[in-house]
Amino acid sequence: MLKKTFKRGIHPLHRQGSGKNATKNLPIENYVSDSVVIHMSMNIGAPAVPCVKKGDHVKIGQVIGTAGGFVSVPVHASIAGEVTAVEPIPYLGTGNVTAVTIKNDFSDEWVELHPLGSVENVDPSLVIPAIREAGITGMGGASFPTHVKLTFKEGAVCDTIIVNGAECETHLTADHRLMLENSVRIVDGLRAVMRALIVPKGIIAIEDNKPDAIAAMQKAAAGRIGVQVAVLKTKYPQGGEKQLIEAVSGRQVPSGGLPIDVGVVVLNVGTCAAIADAVIDGMPLVSRVCTVTGCVKEPKNLRIPVGTIVEDMIGACGGFSEDPGKIFFGGAMTGIAIPNIQTPTAKSTNGVVVFNEAESRSKDESPCIRCGKCVAACPIGLNPYQIKVAADASDFAAAEKLHVMDCMLCGSCAYMCPARRWLTPSFRFAKDKIVAERKAAAAKGGSDK
Ligand code: SF4
Numbered sequence: 001m002l003k004k005t006f007k008r009g010i011h012p013l014h015r016q017g018s019g020k021n022a023t024k025n026l027p028i029e030n031y032v033s034d035s036v037v038i039h040m041s042m043n044i045g046a047p048a049v050p051c052v053k054k055g056d057h058v059k060i061g062q063v064i065g066t067a068g069g070f071v072s073v074p075v076h077a078s079i080a081g082e083v084t085a086v087e088p089i090p091y092l093g094t095g096n097v098t099a100v101t102i103k104n105d106f107s108d109e110w111v112e113l114h115p116l117g118s119v120e121n122v123d124p125s126l127v128i129p130a131i132r133e134a135g136i137t138g139m140g141g142a143s144f145p146t147h148v149k150l151t152f153k154e155g156a157v158c159d160t161i162i163v164n165g166a167e168c169e170t171h172l173t174a175d176h177r178l179m180l181e182n183s184v185r186i187v188d189g190l191r192a193v194m195r196a197l198i199v200p201k202g203i204i205a206i207e208d209n210k211p212d213a214i215a216a217m218q219k220a221a222a223g224r225i226g227v228q229v230a231v232l233k234t235k236y237p238q239g240g241e242k243q244l245i246e247a248v249s250g251r252q253v254p255s256g257g258l259p260i261d262v263g264v265v266v267l268n269v270g271t272c273a274a275i276a277d278a279v280i281d282g283m284p285l286v287s288r289v290c291t292v293t294g295c296v297k298e299p300k301n302l303r304i305p306v307g308t309i310v311e312d313m314i315g316a317c318g319g320f321s322e323d324p325g326k327i328f329f330g331g332a333m334t335g336i337a338i339p340n341i342q343t344p345t346a347k348s349t350n351g352v353v354v355f356n357e358a359e360s361r362s363k364d365e366s367p368c369i370r371c372g373k374c375v376a377a378c379p380i381g382l383n384p385y386q387i388k389v390a391a392d393a394s395d396f397a398a399a400e401k402l403h404v405m406d407c408m409l410c411g412s413c414a415y416m417c418p419a420r421r422w423l424t425p426s427f428r429f430a431k432d433k434i435v436a437e438r439k440a441a442a443a444k445g446g447s448d449k
């Protein structure tokens with residue numbers, strides 16, 4: 001079979017099975033804690049606005065935050081119980097976000113749900129509104145409101161939906177397990193969107209290190225109109241949107257462009273399952289599968305209510321197996337270090353990965369030896385060592401000319417660098433500065449009018 005792929009890329013932690021061996025064969029376990037902390041900034045765009053107060057009793061699925069605009073989604077209670085706080089909390093270096101704390105009464109009482117029925121018979125015009133009302137955002141880590149992604153600008157045509165089952169990040173197996181255990185739901189979600197947008201082709205793309213998931217999805221896709229499975233070579237970052245589109249369709253998203261510019265939309269497998277839940281059962285997005293692994297006694301794939309605290313999840317995995325160093329949301333390549341174990345999970349939290357102290361220690365960078373390994377690794381053909389020079393000199397105009405804004409912060413270049421240059425942090429810094437400068441310029445232009 002011809003396996004699809006993109007140019008360049010790397011094979012992180014290849015010999016250790018990319019850190020996935022600890023959990024890839026473990027079925028998903030349900031876990032519910034005594035309380036959750038659900039913050040209102042779970043999506044890219046405007047935060048939700050809390051609509052409950054301390055002392056209220058809420059049921060599972062009840063709206064506790066209304067959408068703050070078009071690029072926003074409502075937030076729902078993930079457990080039943082009493083609201084014990086509505087207050088700002090610090091969150092992942094983004095400043096304070098408003099959060100609703102709910103104490104579980106373990107009644108498991110749900111709000112009344114309004115199912116739309118089978119995805120093959122539902123009125124297609126009802127699907128996108130149902131996705132919005134269910135509060136669905138990209139569950140592969142991006143957090144972009146899904147109804148916005150599926151609302152195209154005038155004249156745009158989508159002929160292919162790609163379902164991202166690559167899960168190329170190290171350590172994570174949540175999507176892998178979902179494909180094994182909820183394969184029909186994933187196809188149902190894909191079909192609902194294909195019918196809503198009149199898209200003829202849906203392709204579920206999976207790396208070849210998951211042969212069991214490929215077989216499960218092929219079985220689930222059999223006989224479903226327009227749905228097929230594509231097998232990808234195992235390579236990082238195969239699950240990056242642009243890399244996936246290039247691998248599956250041969251199309252290249254232009255610099256600064258979007259997948260829809262080449263007629264494609266990419267949805268994560270978890271997002272598709274959530275869409276099926278919303279259509280078939282009328283169920284909002286209140287839980288997700290999350291891999292908990294690294295230095296914990298019993299690594300697991302847990303289905304958790306949104307807002308579950310990391311400390312509770314570590315406890316559900318038997319506690320730390322050795323002194324923790326850093327804890328990440330996500331895998332080793334693109335994960336974000338969390339400040340403490342009281343941090344609550346969000347709709348996009350696909351992994352909690354615990355590194356020990358030795359693994360967490362930063363290594364000093366040394367001078368560039370011009371080996372070019374970073375250039376050979378970059379999946380979008382950038383010149384990382386030159387961008388690094390420009391970024392470190394705060395020459396953001398030069399960094400922009402070198403296309404730093406196309407950098408997806410995948411970390412492939414830094415992984416390969418023998419001089420341990422801190423490439424990705426420099427690129428993130430430059431991108432943030434350029435975005436801030438653009439915003440300031442736009443505001444100045446507006447005030448001059
Ligand atoms: S972090 Fe940016 S520059 Fe480095 S490999 Fe990834 S896309 Fe290329």
Ligand code: SF4
Nearest residue numbers: 368369371372374417
């Ligand atoms: S991989 Fe590191 S040492 Fe080699 S050229 Fe790139 S930045 Fe320099």
